[in-house]
Amino acid sequence: MTRKDHYYNKAKQEGYRSRAAYKLKQLDDLENVISGGDTVVDLGAAPGGWLEVAAERVGPQGRVIGVDLQRIKDLEMPGGTDRIETIRGDMTEDRTRDRVTDAAAGSVDVVVSDMAPNMSGEYSLDQARSLHLARQAFETALDLLDSGGNFLVKVFDGPDVDALRADLEGEFQYVRATAPDASRESSSELYFIAKGRLTGPVREGDELEVEIVDVGSEGDGIASIEGYRLFVPESEKGDVVEVRVDDVKPNFGFAERIDRD
Structure with missing residues (x-):
């Protein structure tokens, strides 16, 4: 069985909305991005596989907010869905950011993004669009995260990815690049895990x-x-x-x- 078939079938058997759920599981197991009681914002959350995993990880005391231009169908979770809120909107617009801030009660511990562009079939174009989405997610994370907060973002490997990593390292205490086993074998997707949002007035070397x-x-x-x-x-x-x-x-x-x- 191919890796694609394995995780697709596993998602069906275990009730997740997408095979992508296992990417977040594996990334979180690797670096403990999400903790119990956290408030998590999921960018590009449709169809909801990452929302399901994040809701499991934050537990009954946490909160998960999913944002997407597409409608996210209501989720069903053991213990109820009071801790999950979905917002239909564009995170580059102030109106949507205000709605997210209100939903989070002003405090966000983790921002995650599995956003990908609509694929054109031309890798250089798709990679550039992926990088643009990753940088939009990065800017959103800087706006929302509390000091010490964590950020997880997907990007297609290629030009200027090292520059994105350097910018992440300037804003977080620790940054790691990895590809989970649940990614398709042919995929060039790369995930940056950035931990410990730095909000102080000094930086290393000052x-x-x-x-x-x-x-x-x-x-x-x-x-x-x-x-x-x-x-x-x-x-x-x-x-x-x-x-x-x-x-x-x-x-x-x-x-x-x-x-x-």
Whole structure:
């Protein structure tokens, strides 16, 4: 049995709307993108296979919001569907984004996108359109995600994909590219898993002058930049030092002193 037939039949047997459900299962098993209680936004959600998996993973305390230009038929889930909401609209329009924000109560933990263009049969054109959709999803994720949030997006491999990865790495703590087993054998689709949305005012490599306002339990000095904590070894409270940021986390970072180089 081919891989295509295997996952198609498996989806039918297990009651999922599409074989794509197993892509999200495998990607989430690989990197723990979705946690119980999360609020997840699924872009390009029709026909609903990813919505079904996301709803299972977030559990009864979570929430899943599916967005698509196409109508998504009502889902039936064990335990009910109160945690699932579908929105018909275009995420590039402010009106749709406002509806998603309202549905999420202003807090989104994960954005996922399995969007693909209508296929023309000309790979270079289809790949360029796929990249455009991935970048639209990326921009949407930056607008919606809380600090520390996760993003998962599909793109067809080809030109400028490395540039997309570089941009993701500038906005997330960790980025991985992979292709799940459930993808068709002939497919060139690639999934970027980006974890730990960075919203702080500094980035790795930044050089700046800071004042040490406190000392942490490990003895490192702590500077505060717009409320963001930056740990600086070999410094004391009251010091004003020049530093280079060498590691950035969603809620704090680490820097080394360069005024002693």
